[in-house]
Amino acid sequence: MKTIKSDAIYDDLKYRIYSGEFNGSKRLPSETELSAFYACSRPTLRKALEVLVADGLVVQRQGAGSFLTEKGLSISQTTEIPTIRTSLFGIVFPGLGVNYVFDIICNEVTRILAQSNCSLVWGGTVMPNSPTLMDEVRKICAKYVELQVDGVFFSPIEYSPLSTTVNEYILETFTHAQIPVVLIDSDVVEFPKQSHHDLVSLDHVQASYIVTRHMIEQNIRNIHFLSPPMSAKTIKLRQIGFREALFDCGLPIDSLVFHQADPRDPIAVRSIISRGAQGILCSNDGTAITLLDTLRSLEVAVPRDLVVAGFDNLSYLSQIRTPLTSISQPTELISQEAVRLMLARVKHPHRPFRTVRFPGTLIIRRSTRYGSESD
Helix, strand or coil: CCCCCHHHHHHHHHHHHHCCCCCCCCECCCHHHHHHHHCCCHHHHHHHHHHHHHCCCEEEECCCEEEECHHHHHHHHHCCCCCCCCEEEEEECECCCCCHHHHHHHHHHHHHHHHCCEEEEECCCECCCCCCHHHHHHHHHHHHHHHCCCEEEECCCCCCCCHHHHHHHHHHHHHHCCCCEEEECCCCCCCCCCCCCEEEEECHHHHHHHHHHHHHHCCCCCEEEEECCCCCCHHHHHHHHHHHHHHHCCCCCCHHHEEECCCCCHHHHHHHHHCCCCEEEECCHHHHHHHHHHHHHCCCCCCCCCEEEEEECCCCCCCCCCCCEEEECCHHHHHHHHHHHHHHHHHCCCCCCCEEEECCEEECCHHHCCCCCCC
16 A cells, blocks of 8 residues: 655645744654654655755754754745645545455555545554554544644444444544545445435445345345444445345345344354355355355355355455355445545535445355355
8 A cells, every 4th residue: 555655745844844843943853753653664754855955944964863954944934834735635444454445445546646646644554353443543533633634535443342432533533623534435324314424335225235136036035134243334225225135026024134243153153044044145255254164164055055145355255165256346436436525525625415326246156056066
């Protein structure tokens, strides 16, 4: 993933010099402090400092650091502060670096922003299961507020008992700082409610509908829906698509086919099987892959005895022991629209909030070929 570029660091440091921020100490923070502040490498930072030296604003003293020149000290008193600088944007995604879909979106957003002379600042990784989750989020938010980023791309935190508290804190912090937020993948409130932010995502209802219809077309009549505890608000939308497919195919809709359980739990999985399940639609690929392992330990053969499908189309699904049927997310369209919404929001902060959803694509693999021999 790309981090902030040297030209963006240069612009921001120059802006801070012009504003007189460093006049008291007459020196810039250390390279270690600046690298941490901008989440960049030392070589990237040094490129920015070299340009400031060439501008005559800074002088570097070996072993001592970077100091303001007379020009740098006086410029804030004689020159109007620049009002135009490279736009900086922040990103808060759970599991960035380990979440395949979010990594793709982040890289694509970075690429698109660069085409508009904008940069994406990475504040740090947010891991939902971290014991210091709240502290990590506070630091990231504080950093973005201090950097005065022009906006933040945010995918709500899930799989944590603190999810609601953390998500509310993030949005309240940026709202108070008048920093616009574009939500990606999920809202922070459950359907039919909507938050006061732009949102771009997969069409979760459509995606769930087409994968459920596919399972029904394989002569599956008893399909169950499995999601882990504390899942994202998208689960309700996927359950709506699931129900619609059952209804359109004339199949009964029973609340007992919806399960919120850990796919690693053999007791919970046995309970689903005991209800005559022929198919299990999982809320995401991670859940589905874990379920496949549990079913194997219970000597339930997929797809001979039962079919399984998921969402996200992780890159390695065709290589696992039982290749998994899944929904491919339109990551390129989501990324393009997220940037478009953000730039429009920055330019027109009071325009009506928009929600944009893109259809997913069904990728069929062995896991839903009901009755065929398993590997």
